[in-house]
Amino acid sequence: MRALQEMILQEGRVLPNNILQVxxxxxxxxxxxxxxxxxxxxxxxxxxxxxxxxxxxxxSGIVPANMTALKLGVPLIIxxxxxxxxxxxxxxxxxxxxxxxRETSNIAVAENAxxxxxxILIIDxxxxxxxxxxxLLTIIEKAGAxxxxxxIVIEKSFQPGRQWLDENGIRxxxxxxxxxxxxxxVAFVKESALIEE
Amino acid sequence: MRALQEMILQEGRVLPNNILQVxxxxxxxxxxxxxxxxxxxxxxxxxxxxxxxxxxxxxSGIVPANMTALKLGVPLIIxxxxxxxxxxxxxxxxxxxxxxxRETSNIAVAENAxxxxxxILIIDxxxxxxxxxxxLLTIIEKAGAxxxxxxIVIEKSFQPGRQWLDENGIRxxxxxxxxxxxxxxVAFVKESALIEE
Numbered sequence: 263m264r265a266l267q268e269m270i271l272q273e274g275r276v277l278p279n280n281i282l283q284v285x286x287x288x289x290x291x292x293x294x295x296x297x298x299x300x301x302x303x304x305x306x307x308x309x310x311x312x313x314x315x316x317x318x319x320x321x322s323g324i325v326p327a328n329m330t331a332l333k334l335g336v337p338l339i340i341x342x343x344x345x346x347x348x349x350x351x352x353x354x355x356x357x358x359x360x361x362x363x364r365e366t367s368n369i370a371v372a373e374n375a376x377x378x379x380x381x382i383l384i385i386d387x388x389x390x391x392x393x394x395x396x397x398l399l400t401i402i403e404k405a406g407a408x409x410x411x412x413x414i415v416i417e418k419s420f421q422p423g424r425q426w427l428d429e430n431g432i433r434x435x436x437x438x439x440x441x442x443x444x445x446x447x448v449a450f451v452k453e454s455a456l457i458e459e
Numbered sequence: 460m461r462a463l464q465e466m467i468l469q470e471g472r473v474l475p476n477n478i479l480q481v482x483x484x485x486x487x488x489x490x491x492x493x494x495x496x497x498x499x500x501x502x503x504x505x506x507x508x509x510x511x512x513x514x515x516x517x518x519s520g521i522v523p524a525n526m527t528a529l530k531l532g533v534p535l536i537i538x539x540x541x542x543x544x545x546x547x548x549x550x551x552x553x554x555x556x557x558x559x560x561r562e563t564s565n566i567a568v569a570e571n572a573x574x575x576x577x578x579i580l581i582i583d584x585x586x587x588x589x590x591x592x593x594x595l596l597t598i599i600e601k602a603g604a605x606x607x608x609x610x611i612v613i614e615k616s617f618q619p620g621r622q623w624l625d626e627n628g629i630r631x632x633x634x635x636x637x638x639x640x641x642x643x644x645v646a647f648v649k650e651s652a653l654i655e656e
Contacts, residue, residue, distance in 0.1 A: 285569060285572075289537075290536065290537055290539065290568075290569055290572060291534050291535070291536050291537075291569075291572045292525065292528070292534060292535040292536075292537065293534060294525060294528045294529040294532075294533070294534060294535050295529070295532065297525070297529075298529055315488075320517070320518040321517040321518040321521065321537070324518065324521045324522060324525075325521060325525050325535070328489065328491060328494070328521075328522050328525055328526075329525075329529075331489070331491045332491040332492070332494075332495055332526075335491075335492065336491070337488050337489060337490060337491060338488070338489040338491050338522070339487065339488050339489075340486075340487055340488075340489065340518070342487065371487075372482060372487055372488075375482075375487060375488045
């Protein structure tokens with residue numbers, strides 16, 4: 263998605279340990295008009311899939327997931343990172359390990375939020391090691407529902423998450439695919455390259 | 460806002476300790492079309508205020524704040540509850556005490572996200588004791604920016620947050636004002652009552 267790639271080149275900052283900081287338009291200050299375009303794009307790509315619900319994990323995936331669900335005209339489910347006081351007692355849960363935060367957290371979705379006939383689209387801001395996505399897939403599996411695919415705003419294609427999803431036959435649509443952050447420079451995967459390396 | 464009040468009566472569950480569970484349409488499963496209407500309503504009420512940015516606190520305020528910012532055509536700023544690895548180093552911070560979670564957390568906004576000329580609209584899902592709102596007001600004050608008002612999806616008018624904001628001359632627009640949850644029944648403040656008590 264060209265506008266997204268341009269924004270990454272313009273506003274993204276490469277930090278140590280292969281972290282791409284996108285706090286100017288995605289994770290902290292949010293460009294709401296760009297995120298509407300992101301939602302429109304995901305809704306278009308998954309238009310034939312009869313999606314019944316969009317699923318994401320709090321907190322940084324919420325905005326693109328919200329826009330996608332709105333454009334598809336379906337509810338959004340926000341998986342919670344810890345048991346909230348007001349969350350229903352019957353829960354589907356999964357463990358998610360964060361390499362950046364070096365901790366494993368338990369994520370949860372209320373059992374009455376996902377049903378066996380649901381066709382779920384997972385949306386997240388980043389795909390790196392794929393741990394968050396695997397946790398969401400586990401929850402969908404426990405609910406007996408169908409995963410129609412995964413929509414990712416920014417994919418770090420040099421980390422193992424994408425390959426794992428491909429090998430497991432799960433459709434992935436990433437709006438920006440980054441092949442490398444080496445030397446502090448953002449390089450995109452060539453198939454979707456805005457600027458050829 | 461009539462559609463919101465109807466949804467609260469239909470789907471809200473009153474739990475012990477004056478907790479109103481709205482996991483069916485606001486906090487966990489999100490009714491994205493209703494939240495679009497919420498955004499349109501806030502944008503209408505604050506249309507004359509020349510809002511430059513919408514500010515909220517992660518995670519449950521993000522959806523209504525995102526919809527409001529989109530409808531106003533301005534960026535959204537999501538205050539973070541803990542220092543994120545990828546957040547900028549120069550931060551405006553404030554302490555926020557949660558009565559339900561019985562903990563005080565530090566919230567932060569990057570200094571480069573709010574400028575002195577900004578006119579900020581705070582949006583949150585709930586107003587009860589007002590602690591989260593006070594923390595966001597502190598951050599806006601530290602940045603030297605202007606608070607144009609506070610938009611709340613569900614106000615618990617029987618708790619002290621609303622009165623504190625009124626006494627401090629801060630404009631508050633709440634789409635549903637709840638006067639009581641006693642006996643497990645939702646009662647609305649009469650000025651906006653859908654069903655008269």
